[in-house]
Amino acid sequence: MTDVVPTVCRLCIAHCGVLAHVEDDAGRRKVTKVTGDPDNPLFKGYSCPKGRALPELHNHEGRLLTSLKRNPPGEFKTVASSEAAIEIADQLQSLVEEHGPRSVAVYVGTPNVAYPAGASVGNAFLRALGSSMFFTSNTIDQPGKQIAMAVHGKWLGGEPNFDDADAWLLLGSNPIISKSAGIPGQNPAQKLKEAQARGLQLIVVDPRVSDVARKAAVHLQLRPGEDHVLLAGMLNIIIQEQLYDKEFVRENVSGFDQLAKEVKAFTPGYVAERTDVPEQDIVRAARMFASAAIKHANSGTGPSFSMYCNLKEYLLMCLNTICGAYVREGQKATRPNAMLPSYVPHAQALAPFKGWGYGEKMRVRGLTDTAAGMPTAALADEILLEGEGQVKALICIGGNPMAAWPDQAKTQAAMEALDLLVCFDVEMSSTARLADYVIACKQTLETPGMSQSGENIKYFGSGIGFQDAYGQYSDIVADPPHGSDLVEEWSFFYDMAKHLNKELFFAAVFGFAKYKEADMVVMPLPLDKKPSTADIYAQICASSRIPLEEVKRYPHGKIWDVEVRVADKEPDCEARLDCANDTMLAQLAEVFAEDFRQSWNDSTFPFRYIPRRHNNFMNSAGRSIKKLSGGRRWNPAWMHPEDLAALGVQNGDSVRISSLHGSIPAIVEADNSLRRGLVALSHAFGGLVDEDDRYLEQGSNVGKLLSTEVDYDPITGMPRMGNIPVAIHPAS
Ligand SMILES: Nc1nc2c(c(=O)[nH]1)N[C@H]1C(S)=C(S)[C@@H](COP(=O)(O)OP(=O)(O)OC[C@H]3O[C@@H](n4cnc5c(=O)[nH]c(N)nc54)[C@H](O)[C@@H]3O)O[C@H]1N2
Ligand SMILES: Nc1nc2c(c(=O)[nH]1)N[C@H]1C(S)=C(S)[C@@H](COP(=O)(O)OP(=O)(O)OC[C@H]3O[C@@H](n4cnc5c(=O)[nH]c(N)nc54)[C@H](O)[C@@H]3O)O[C@H]1N2
Ligand code: SF4
Ligand SMILES: [Mo]
Numbered sequence: 213m214t215d216v217v218p219t220v221c222r223l224c225i226a227h228c229g230v231l232a233h234v235e236d237d238a239g240r241r242k243v244t245k246v247t248g249d250p251d252n253p254l255f256k257g258y259s260c261p262k263g264r265a266l267p268e269l270h271n272h273e274g275r276l277l278t279s280l281k282r283n284p285p286g287e288f289k290t291v292a293s294s295e296a297a298i299e300i301a302d303q304l305q306s307l308v309e310e311h312g313p314r315s316v317a318v319y320v321g322t323p324n325v326a327y328p329a330g331a332s333v334g335n336a337f338l339r340a341l342g343s344s345m346f347f348t349s350n351t352i353d354q355p356g357k358q359i360a361m362a363v364h365g366k367w368l369g370g371e372p373n374f375d376d377a378d379a380w381l382l383l384g385s386n387p388i389i390s391k392s393a394g395i396p397g398q399n400p401a402q403k404l405k406e407a408q409a410r411g412l413q414l415i416v417v418d419p420r421v422s423d424v425a426r427k428a429a430v431h432l433q434l435r436p437g438e439d440h441v442l443l444a445g446m447l448n449i450i451i452q453e454q455l456y457d458k459e460f461v462r463e464n465v466s467g468f469d470q471l472a473k474e475v476k477a478f479t480p481g482y483v484a485e486r487t488d489v490p491e492q493d494i495v496r497a498a499r500m501f502a503s504a505a506i507k508h509a510n511s512g513t514g515p516s517f518s519m520y521c522n523l524k525e526y527l528l529m530c531l532n533t534i535c536g537a538y539v540r541e542g543q544k545a546t547r548p549n550a551m552l553p554s555y556v557p558h559a560q561a562l563a564p565f566k567g568w569g570y571g572e573k574m575r576v577r578g579l580t581d582t583a584a585g586m587p588t589a590a591l592a593d594e595i596l597l598e599g600e601g602q603v604k605a606l607i608c609i610g611g612n613p614m615a616a617w618p619d620q621a622k623t624q625a626a627m628e629a630l631d632l633l634v635c636f637d638v639e640m641s642s643t644a645r646l647a648d649y650v651i652a653c654k655q656t657l658e659t660p661g662m663s664q665s666g667e668n669i670k671y672f673g674s675g676i677g678f679q680d681a682y683g684q685y686s687d688i689v690a691d692p693p694h695g696s697d698l699v700e701e702w703s704f705f706y707d708m709a710k711h712l713n714k715e716l717f718f719a720a721v722f723g724f725a726k727y728k729e730a731d732m733v734v735m736p737l738p739l740d741k742k743p744s745t746a747d748i749y750a751q752i753c754a755s756s757r758i759p760l761e762e763v764k765r766y767p768h769g770k771i772w773d774v775e776v777r778v779a780d781k782e783p784d785c786e787a788r789l790d791c792a793n794d795t796m797l798a799q800l801a802e803v804f805a806e807d808f809r810q811s812w813n814d815s816t817f818p819f820r821y822i823p824r825r826h827n828n829f830m831n832s833a834g835r836s837i838k839k840l841s842g843g844r845r846w847n848p849a850w851m852h853p854e855d856l857a858a859l860g861v862q863n864g865d866s867v868r869i870s871s872l873h874g875s876i877p878a879i880v881e882a883d884n885s886l887r888r889g890l891v892a893l894s895h896a897f898g899g900l901v902d903e904d905d906r907y908l909e910q911g912s913n914v915g916k917l918l919s920t921e922v923d924y925d926p927i928t929g930m931p932r933m934g935n936i937p938v939a940i941h942p943a944s
Contacts, residue, residue, distance in 0.1 A: 215241075218249055218767045219686035220661040221263040222326035223830050224390075225676065226397035227666030229255045229769040230263055232657060232689045243267045243657050243690040251768040254682050258399040260391070261828050261840060266657060268837045270690060274639050276652035277696035288650070293699045294707070296649050301708035303632050304341060307604050313342030314572075315604040317591060320348040321611020322831055324701075325665040326656045329748045330636075332720050333702035333737070334609050340714035344572045344581070345603060347588045349611060350672075352618065354393075354513060355584030355928040356521030357673040362567030362583040363522075363793040364529045366727060367464075367538040369559045369778040371508045371674045373546040374407060379504030380675075381415040381497075383439055383528060385512020387675075388423035389827050393512035394675045395424075397666075413504065415497045417442060418514060419822060420892065421885035430497045433887055434487040435812070436822050437518035437935035439511075440803060443527035445483030446498040448475040450534065455502035457536030464561050465533055467792025474797050477804055486808050501535065508537045510675040517823055517934030520803065521925055526796045532674075533789045541780045548776040550683035551664040553730035554757035558779050562728060563787035568927045575601055577921075579929045587929030589618055589920045592626035605632035609701050610653070614642035615832040615896040618918035618931050621874065624901045636701050639836060642899050654698045657690040660745050662760075663769065664753065671723020683758050684769030687746075700745060710739050720752045730755060817871065817937035821917060824850070824892040832896035835911070846911040847897040848881035851940075852888045856880055859940060866943035869893075871936050874916040877907045877943060891940060 214233050221228045229252030233245035246266040248259035269275075281291040281299075291299075307315045318338050320331045335346050350358075374380065374396055382394040388404070391397030395404060404427060408414065416428040417439060425431040434442055450456050451472045461468050484491035501507055509531050515524045532538065539545055541559035549555065571581030576593040592613075594603045606627075617623045627633055627646040635644040636651045644650040663684040670677030692698045709716050716737040725732035735751050737743060743751075753760040758772055826847070828840040835841060849869060861867060863882050868875055869891065878893065886892060898913025899906055923932035 214244070217689050218252070218769070219657060219689045220663055220684050221246070221259065221266065222656045222661055222665070223262050223266070223833070224392060224397070225325055225666055225669045226391040227663045228259055228263055228398070229684050230259050232266070234690060238694065240691040240694055241689070243270055249768055252684070253771050254398050254678070254769060256399070258402070262830055262834055265834065265837050265839050268839050269834070270655050270657060271693065272837060274836045275693070276637060276639055276650065277693055277698070279652045279697065280650040282648050291649070293651060293697050293704065296651060297704055297707040298711050300632070300634055300649055301711045304605055304708070305712055307631060308341050311602065311604055314345055314601045316341055316343045317345035317347060317594070317603045317605070318607045318609065319588065319591065319611045319613065320609045321616070322349055323610035323833065325669070326661070327659065327701060328662070328665055328720070328752055329745060330609055330701035332718055333705045333716065334607070336716040336718045336737070337705040337709050337714070340709055340716055345586065347586045347591050349588065349616065350585050351582070351588040351928050352616065352930055352933070354511070354516040354521070354673065355582065355930055356516055356525035358584040359522040359567045359582060359927055360525035360529050362565050363790065363796060364526055364533070365564040365787060365789045366562040367533070367789065368562050368728065369539040369541070369557050370546050371532070371537065372506045372539055373679050374403065374675065375679065377407065377412055377506045377508060379413045379415065379501050379507040381417070381501055381509035382424055383417045383509065383511035383524070384514025385510070386418070386422040386424055386825065390512065390825050392669070392676060393673070394510050396676060396679050398678065413500050415501060419887045419890060420824070430493060430500060432487070432489045432493055432497055434489045435887070436514070436820055436890065438487040439515040439518070440520050440524045440527055440800070441478060441483055442487050442489065442494065443524065443531060444475045444478035444800060445480060445494055446501070447471065447527065447531060447534065448478050449480060449495055449498040450502045451475065453499070455499065456534040460536035461534055464789055465791055466788040467790050468534065470792035470797065471530060474800055501531070507535065508532060508674060510673060513823060514934060517932070519923055519925070519932050519935065520799060521930060522927055523796055523799045523803070526793065530791045533791060539778050541778050543778050545776040545778050546679050547667070547670045547677050548681050548757070548774050549667060549729070550678070550681040550758045550772055550774070551662060551753050551756045551760070551763060552667050553724055553755045555724070555729035556779050557776065558782055558785070560781040560785045561787040561789045564790050564793070574929070575599070577924065577929060578926070582928055584928055589924065589929045589931055592617065592619065592622045592920070595626040595629055596622070604630060606630055607634045608643060609636045612641045612643050612832050612896065614646065614900065615898065615913065616915070618915050618933055619873070619920045620898070620913050620915040621901050622920065623915065636704070641832065645900065651704060652696070652698050654692060654700050658688060658692050658698070659700055660688055660749060661686040662749060662763070668723070671727060681757065681772040681774035682769060683763040683772070684766070685760065685763045686767070702745070702748065706737060706742060713739070715739060814937050817939050819889055819891050819938045819940050821869065821871070821914065821934070821936040821938045822890055822892050823934045824894055826894040829894070829896070835897065845909050846879055846907055847894045849878035850881050850883035850886060850892040852886045852890070853882040853884055855888055856882055859942060861942050867940050868943055869917065870939045871917040873919040873922070876912040876914065876916050877904055878912045891938065
């Protein structure tokens with residue numbers, strides 16, 4: 213008999229409500245099929261190929277069923293997870309005693325959005341050891357969003373609802389595929405279609421005719437990496453033509469005159485030449501955006517990776533701010549929270565705050581802790597650099613440094629130099645292959661789930677999260693495979709803490725405290741009585757607008773009729789949004805001084821590598837599933853057909869792509885959506901450093917083309933990860 217159970221797909225931040233088809237397999241509830249849930253009021257039957265592959269992800273033969281321990285001389289043996297917890301805890305304790313707490317670091321990767329307790333309890337455990345070396349993938353993603361917010365301030369009334377907007381600007385994101393940047397990820401293609409039928413004008417800035425660019429009213433197909441130049445130009449046009457929101461600027465902004473002065477040099481002619489976008493298109497986009505009544509502009513990973521990530525986000529915020537692209541007093545607030553605390557937004561600025569230079573200092577490149585978290589691109593150096601404070605142990609919670617970190621050779625050297633590498637994973641990832649312990653984890657449908665992370669993402673940027681008060685909770689839907697010994701990450705950390713008799717104080721790392729929506733709650737986890745996952749979720753939701761028990765009454769999810777109006781500015785509020793931050797404007801001046809003509813005429817490295825996401829994989833997850841890869845296990849190098857012809861290669865041929873830093877083999881695929889001179893590849897492929905010859909089975913690791921030490925952001929340490937000059941030659 214098949215049970216059809218509503219649940220939450222947690223593979224990406226969209227958190228679609230889906231139906232799991234569950235069959236009895238000798239006493240085990242086994243998920244055999246996942247489909248969209250037509251009874252879910254928000255998703256209305258929508259799902260994507262990744263979500264529909266959840267049964268394969270849960271049941272495939274390459275899945276780790278038990279934890280593994282590497283024994284000398286290097287082979288892995290099964291270890292009981294309970295034993296592993298004790299052994300690892302003891303080793304961590306000895307490292308702390310011998311080398312100090314800083315010798316232990318944690319790295320949290322993307323799958324953790326699925327497990328609201330994993331990273332937070334991991335963080336509590338690390339703090340209990342006395343270490344603040346807590347890293348996440350955020351600082352190799354879009355850290356500029358938080359840095360820019362820190363130096364600009366934030367409009368507490370929030371941004372408009374996409375469904376009401378007249379104009380929307382997407383800077384280097386492709387939400388139809390990524391579901392995670394720019395347009396709320398709940399069936400974004402449908403959302404966009406409905407919005408355009410209503411008259412929304414979509415402006416897309418992307419060097420590629422991406423899925424959203426194809427639908428845009430104006431597509432600015434610029435040279436990669438020049439987004440800040442384009443934004444400065446648009447600001448200049450809007451200011452010169454007096455199209456900005458004068459009243460909003462007068463009431464809420466500081467530094468406007470200085471911004472106007474600094475962007476003046478970015479004339480339409482200059483910007484057109486530098487970005488290679490027709491002047492009239494730039495002017496048209498600027499006018500279209502500024503003159504729309506309800507509008508917003510936001511961004512994705514493309515611009516973030518091609519240098520000046522903070523400046524780009526900052527200018528984007530300035531664009532929203534001078535155009536008053538926000539919700540005002542008396543209007544209905546977007547993202548009012550359901551499983552997050554209730555709050556009253558005010559029509560006022562949150563003053564700028566300190567964005568970097570605090571907390572734990574890195575020992576390399578002058579980097580520090582930041583508003584976006586610790587600089588992950590410098591963690592490999594912290595492991596390799598000897599001396600006081602050297603990191604000796606790394607715990608990866610659902611992250612894959614070997615696939616995702618820039619400079620793969622350095623990353624591998626670092627992983628191999630560690631005294632202790634522990635990976636929590638569901639399969640033998642390339643990083644897990646180098647680990648001392650691989651802890652086999654449960655997957656989403658084997659743990660309780662809730663849509664709260666899909667709301668929480670709103671604190672990381674605009675244009676994401678549920679626009680309405682939506683909530684869904686799911687109990688455990690499937691049992692782990694027979695004979696397996698699988699853990700939940702939080703529970704493993706709890707067991708280690710208990711063994712070491714360290715009390716855990718658990719702070720759900722929500723933005724709501726930072727952005728003044730509610731007070732931060734820190735909860736102790738009692739060592740004498742182990743809570744269940746459901747208990748912890750109940751604690752996390754203790755102050756949510758819609759009580760968890762109420763959410764549970766609607767297994768298909770529910771949109772609550774919550775209407776929050778933006779309240780007036782508080783009488784004592786003097787905060788203003790700053791459009792003239794010194795650091796940012798100094799960077800803008802530096803950009804203007806660059807010899808851009810020179811940089812586009814590089815005969816040694818005539819092409820540029822740019823990033824792009826694959827519809828069927830979630831970073832490195834899903835590559836091992838035939839249903840998703842279609843049997844093709846490599847990441848193609850997409851290039852314009854005329855570039856292929858000029859190189860004398862054809863679809864399916866092998867080439868070698870080389871940067872100043874490294875080189876990879878790849879298989880080319882014609883794609884006329886790209887500008888000429890570009891090569892796009894998805895990241896998170898490839899195996900270990902010396903496994904290039906296996907590119908047909910594993911794909912190629914673009915991290916090899918990247919250096920962490922040449923071009924990098926001085927604040928977050930994020931290196932240039934896109935717009936990389938490369939040479940491409942047919943494989944010999
Ligand atoms: N060159 C280049 N580099 C990039 C990027 C790029 O576009 N180009 N993108 C950057 C970005 S935006 C990000 S976010 C990072 C991603 O960086 P990471 O998050 O470190 O990379 P992932 O590949 O997502 O790693 C996820 C790991 O978790 C495992 N996993 C999957 N499901 C589960 C689960 O349920 N539980 C557990 N415990 N583990 C699980 C997977 O097998 C995999 O090993 O990469 C960054 N690096
Ligand atoms: N299917 C799927 N969904 C995912 C992921 C996945 O791997 N697969 N990964 C998840 C993660 S971790 C993240 S962070 C998000 C990312 O979400 P997005 O940021 O939307 O990621 P992409 O789809 O790669 O879109 C980036 C776009 O930037 C463009 N681009 C490249 N360089 C530049 C540039 O210099 N300037 C401009 N303006 N554009 C540029 C690319 O052509 C591409 O269209 O997606 C998430 N969702
Ligand atoms: S869009 Fe994301 S949450 Fe929705 S089904 Fe696909 S992977 Fe799952
Ligand atoms: Mo990401």
